[in-house]
Amino acid sequence: MKLEITTANAQETESLAEKIGKCLKGGEVVELTSDLGGGKTTFVRGLAKGFGSMDRVASPTFTISKVYKSGSREMHHFDFYRLPEAGLMTHELEELVGEKDIVLVIEWSKIVQDVLPADRLSINIKLTKDDKRLLQLDLPESLAYLVQGVPQ
Ligand code: ADP
Numbered sequence: 001m002k003l004e005i006t007t008a009n010a011q012e013t014e015s016l017a018e019k020i021g022k023c024l025k026g027g028e029v030v031e032l033t034s035d036l037g038g039g040k041t042t043f044v045r046g047l048a049k050g051f052g053s054m055d056r057v058a059s060p061t062f063t064i065s066k067v068y069k070s071g072s073r074e075m076h077h078f079d080f081y082r083l084p085e086a087g088l089m090t091h092e093l094e095e096l097v098g099e100k101d102i103v104l105v106i107e108w109s110k111i112v113q114d115v116l117p118a119d120r121l122s123i124n125i126k127l128t129k130d131d132k133r134l135l136q137l138d139l140p141e142s143l144a145y146l147v148q149g150v151p152q
């Protein structure tokens with residue numbers, strides 16, 4: 001299924017993501033694509049909050065990945081902007097995909113497409129002319145519970 005939502009500022013993007021984050025069970029994969037400054041990390045901030053993590057969310061561009069804890073569950077946040085080739089990351093992701101207490105969130109996911117499960121939430125963010133953001137969500141029916149509280 002596909003959904004399109006426009007947000008007027010970072011707060012709106014964050015609270016949309018927070019709603020989705022609250023629905024995460026564990027085991028899901030979320031991928032985010034957009035141009036630089038599109039709002040991917042902003043979205044992850046809301047997602048982690050909804051997931052129940054108090055950890056600080058920042059772009060892991062230089063460290064490649066960061067982990068946010070929520071009780072016994074973890075959100076692994078990857079940013080592959082500077083990764084020239086998938087290489088070892090392929091193995092790292094393969095180990096994490098489908099782990100029931102782990103949610104994977106991946107910025108600039110294109111380079112690891114082959115490793116991602118078909119059942120995932122894909123979000124593409126576009127800047128609109130009036131500096132808003134158009135969030136295009138694409139997800140299978142099996143993940144419909146993630147967007148239940150989201151206006152359509
Ligand atoms: P990315 O991770 O895609 O490079 P960031 O989330 O780091 O993007 O940065 C997005 C920037 O755009 C932030 O400075 C944020 O305040 C700003 N912004 C303006 N409008 C929005 C919006 N509707 N949604 C998200 N971010 C927005």
Ligand code: MG
Nearest residue numbers: 040041059107
């Ligand atoms: Mg980012």
